[in-house]
Amino acid sequence: MRQALARKGIDGVTLLALPAVFFVIALFIYPFLYGLFLSFAPKDGSTLGNYIKFFSDPFLYDTIWKTLLIALPVTIINLAFSVPVALRVRLMVKPKLLTTILVIPITLGTVLVAEGMLNYFGPRGWLNRALLEFGLSDAPLHLIHNYWGVFLSLVITGFPFTFLLTLSYVTGIDPALEQAGAMLGARGWERFRFILVPLLLPGLMITFCLSFVQAFSVFPSAVLLGAPAGITRVISVAAYTAAFEEYDYSMASAIAMIMATVQVGIVAALLGVQSLLYRGPAGGGKG
Amino acid sequence: MIRTQSVAGRLWVWAVWLLVGFFILNLLGLIATVVVNSFSTRWFTTWLPVGFTTKWYLSAWEEFQLPDIMMATFEVVGAVVLLSGLIGVPAAYAMARREFPGKKFVMLLFLLPMLVPPITFGIPLATVLYKAGLAGSAIGVILANLVPTVPFVILVMIPFIQQIDPRVEQAAKVFGAGTFRMFTNVLVPLLTPGILAALLLVLVRTIAMFELTFLTAGPSNQTLVVALYYAVFAAGVRAGQSVDAMAVIYMVTTLAWLLLALQFVNPTQIVTRAKRK
Incomplete structure (x- = not known):
């Protein structure tokens, strides 16, 4: 028996993975399933009560659009800026200082960035002062406690994240491939379009998915820098309110499930599009 | 390497660097305002405050009960680092050395908690912890924080x-x-270098982990970042400088550990897990 198992690869060493597997099942899979069942057992006793309530109340279902309206543009902008910057940075001899500076906002987190933004982008902050002083604007720009506050905070913490992920994919491409293209007469744009893009596409899709999922679950900055009762009442705020202000855990679970479904849906749609565009090994080019 | 020669190409390169410069300028400005404001007596309509003082640090220390918060933070962070190492490293060893049926499924199991954002799984998790009577206690906070860190340790350690x-x-x-x-x-x-790198990254991530701690902590076991959130949230109750003094304390705590971690890991690893060198 023991030998038969060992031939399949199960022995004492394999069992070392068990505590971790048990842990993830108990504290990740089980709560998710629990939440799923709880969401179908609302206070009023019906099965679909929470979901019917969510999709018939504009105050609730609008949160999906509001969140998408923030998360999609932010993700696209972050990715669009990350690619050219990463393509330059990979040519640098010592990129460590730059990557270290960029990792700071990720490490400090959204709460500290929010506090800094309240000072810096505020009506009397340094940015507006500089704009007025140099005559670039007649009146202070309103950059906090509205849509743009949340948008900027997601750029400040999201751009470094997207950039560092993109950089790891870009540096994985063998420079010889581009040199070969240049030798055969391909110019900068052509090399980008016909050599780099096809090799980068799978990596960029993964980067887009990860960045989008992060942006879609924005929470502290939507409360601190946005208008949490208005334009930036994102879906996580709705879930939080249901759980910890109305103590309706069933409804909160339903909203969390809807949030997960939208995230999975967008990611699946993107991966579906990708499989139409390109089939091949992910991230290759390192020969 | 191929260098760009054409005028348009050079302009493009300049535009890219200008953009990076502009981003970093704003980023540093944003951090600097917090630091400057925490030392200011009054700061309204000028570039710099009227005068400088250190009194806000003293008042923040007392107002926010920082000794308690610091203790709670290090209790949670220390336990998370230790436990994620103890659970994660042996599991990583099994995953690296053995091929067994269902290994792909187990790998997916470890990837999911890192891919799903904390706020999404945090709400059902907090619900379960509340039903079990663990939320609001240090144990609940530690368990919640372990959910993304155990898989993180596993994924970092496998290539090592x-x-x-x-x-x-x-x-x-x-x-x-x-x-x-x-x-x-x-x-x-x-494995010491790898374990050290993985655990330092766990440490930095746990100090800054807002969502999971926020959803599960009670008043007595708030960590620094959650206390900072409440301070910013209730801004106006206290002097802005006092809140900023606390923000600086949080920033120094996090950055000190980050600098230490960067001695052992590449900055890109904080986002992309470990790659084999």
């Missing part, structure tokens, strides 16, 4: 373990070491 020649372990076995002794006397010393 794969680098070690399996013959080293076989040699240990030949000389009569059991699995446990082989682990403590052979593997752990060889």
Whole structure:
């Protein structure tokens, strides 16, 4: 028996993975399933009560659009800026200082960035002062406690994240491939379009998915820098309110499930599009 | 490397660097305003405050009960680092060394908590912890924080373990070491740089982990970042400088550990897990 198992690869060493597997099942899979069942057992006793309530109340279902309206543009902008910057940075001899500076906002987190933004982008902050002083604007720009506050905070913490992920994919491409293209007469744009893009596409899709999922679950900055009762009442705020202000855990679970479904849906749609565009090994080019 | 020669190409390069410069300028400005404001007596309509003082640090220290918060933070962070190492490293060893049926499924199981954002799984998790009576206690906070860190340790450690020649372990076995002794006397010393890197990254991530702690902590076990959130949230109740003094304390705590971690890891690893060098 023991030998038969060992031939399949199960022995004492394999069992070392068990505590971790048990842990993830108990504290990740089980709560998710629990939440799923709880969401179908609302206070009023019906099965679909929470979901019917969510999709018939504009105050609730609008949160999906509001969140998408923030998360999609932010993700696209972050990715669009990350690619050219990463393509330059990979040519640098010592990129460590730059990557270290960029990792700071990720490490400090959204709460500290929010506090800094309240000072810096505020009506009397340094940015507006500089704009007025140099005559670039007649009146202070309103950059906090509205849509743009949340948008900027997601750029400040999201751009470094997207950039560092993109950089790891870009540096994985063998420079010889581009040199070969240049030798055969391909110019900068052509090399980008016909050599780099096809090799980068799978990596960029993964980067887009990860960045989008992060942006879609924005929470502290939507409360601190946005208008949490208005334009930036994102879906996580709705879930939080249901759980910890109305103590309706069933409804909160339903909203969390809807949030997960939208995230999975967008990611699946993107991966579906990708499989139409390109089939091949992910991230290759390192020969 | 190919260098750009055309005028348009050079302009493009300049535009890219200008953009990076503009981003970094704003980023540093944003951090600097917090630091400057925390030392200011009054700061309204000028570039710099009227005068400088350190009194806000003293008032923040007392107002926010920072000694308690610091203790709670280090209790949670210390336990998370220790436990994620103890659960994660052996699991990473099994994943790196054995091929078994269902391995792909187990790998997916470890990837999911890192891919799903904390706020999404945090709400059902907090619900379960509340039903179990663990939320609001240090144990609840620690358990919640372990959910993303255990898989993180596993994923960081797998390539480190794969680098070690399996013959080293076989040699240990030949000389009569059991699995446990082989682990403590052979593997752990060889893996120390990897374990150190993984645990330092866990430490930095846990200090800054807002969502999970926020959803599960009670008033007595708030960590620094959650206390900072409440301070910013209730801004106006206290002087802005006092809130900023607390923000600076949080920033110094996090950045000190980040600098230490960067001695052992590449900055890109904080986002992309470990890649084999």
